[in-house]
Amino acid sequence: MKIIEGFILRDIMGQATIIGEGAAQVDFNKLITLNATAAFLWRSVEGKEFDIDTLANLLVEEYGISTELAKKDAAHIAEKWVEVGIVK
Amino acid sequence: MVKSYIVAGHSFNIEANCDLSFWNRIEENYGPFETKEGERPLFSLSVCDSLDIPDKKAVFSNRDSVEEGFITIDIYQTGNGLYFEFTQPHSPQTNGKLLINGSQNEAKLSLHGNMLEQFNTLNTAANFCFMAATASLNTIMVHSSTIIYKGKAYMFLGKSGTGKSTHSRMWLNSVEGSELLNDDHPVIRIDESGTTVAYGSPWSGKTPCYKNLQAPVGGIVRISRAKYNRARRLSHIESYASLMPSCPNLVWEKQFAEYKHATLQKIIASVPCWVMECLPNEDAAKVCCESVTKP
Structure with missing residues (x-):
């Protein structure tokens, strides 16, 4: 997976938010707010290829949770990102 | 002829060798904002007869989304700054070519078509120049x-x-x-x-x-x-x-x-x-x- 070009994480009054800004996203008139965990993952994979294992490993390292739980959470987040069209 | 204007406290010049009726049309929109020629305008927009465009790379176009009755805009990046092509509704030709330099303080524009098309194109071009020149200035x-x-x-x-x-x-x-x-x-x-x-x-x-x-x-x-x-x-x-x-x-x-x-x-x-x-x-x-x- 990879973040689709033109989507960028910004801080809006303290809230981590994904905004579509590139030429390809000029007509993307939505904002997607991220919680702290999702924002951490997003920042970690910006500009890189990644998969669910990448995200799960990041969660294990950052939050010290079990691999099993991390995989479940990572899969959930990745699915959401794909669903709203900011990752493919 | 050169005229100076101030909009939102930002000054700019429009320079054109066109006839009086065209300046009168400009006056309708811009007259209230006219000022004495300032010492250093934020940007100058000069209307010229023709424009040489260096190698260009398409960056944006509204061709697929433009609504009926609105201007079509194609935007390119060049080695000398942003380059725009404007086509008015129902116009068979490109009505304006605009090149804004990298520091957004000088722009050159060539105009084509009837007077209304030329004025509307100049107006859009001035709008883009203003947007580009003032974006970094809390505007x-x-x-x-x-x-x-x-x-x-x-x-x-x-x-x-x-x-x-x-x-x-x-x-x-x-x-x-x-x-x-x-x-x-x-x-x-x-x-x-x-x-x-x-x-x-x-x-x-x-x-x-x-x-x-x-x-x-x-x-x-x-x-x-x-x-x-x-x-x-x-x-x-x-x-x-x-x-x-x-x-x-x-x-x-x-x-x-x-x-x-x-x-x-x-x-x-x-x-x-x-x-x-x-x-x-x-x-x-x-x-x-x-x-x-x-x-």
Whole structure:
């Protein structure tokens, strides 16, 4: 997976938010707010290829949770990102 | 001939060797903003007979999304800055070629077509030059119909056809003391004290309302059609989401996206934003006025 070009994480009054800004996203008139965990993952994979294992490993390292739980959470987040069209 | 103008406190020049009737047409929109030739304008827009374009790479076009009756715009990046091609509705040819240099302080424009097409193209070109030159200066254009009431500006947002202008008209009809500032593209500038101020501009769409006036912004209100009249205050995120699509800027260029983000943050931190779910009637203006003008 990879973040689709033109989507960028910004801080809006303290809230981590994904905004579509590139030429390809000029007509993307939505904002997607991220919680702290999702924002951490997003920042970690910006500009890189990644998969669910990448995200799960990041969660294990950052939050010290079990691999099993991390995989479940990572899969959930990745699915959401794909669903709203900011990752493919 | 060169003329100097000031919009939202930003000065610029328009230079053209064209006949008097064309300058008279320019005067209609830009006359109220004319000033004595300043020492150093922020940018100069020169109309020339032809334009040599270096190698160009397409970055943006509205060809697939342009609505009936609106201008088609193709934008390219070149080694010498941004290059624009403008085509007016129903025109068989490109009506304008505009090259804005990398530091956004000089622009060259060649014009083609009949006088109306040439004027409309010049007007759009000046609008883009202004946008590019002022983006880093706490300034942003807002697609809005804006009124002034009791010394404050209230800006109505919405997609074309939602009823921004209609809502303004309802205020003018039913709220005594309200006055139209601009019906299409007023300018917001955040002053040194952090106050968000709305300014009239030469860009007012189909309504000839070119006022050189300014007022601190009292509220920014997105108009949304409904079967009732109700105003709701927006959260910060909702405010940002409301303003973002209504502030045209060159956001596909990273640097301009940064400027826009910085300016929007300052606006939403200091100005109350609302959504007005409403009917196109005078009661809507009264309900809106009661909600948004409360101190």
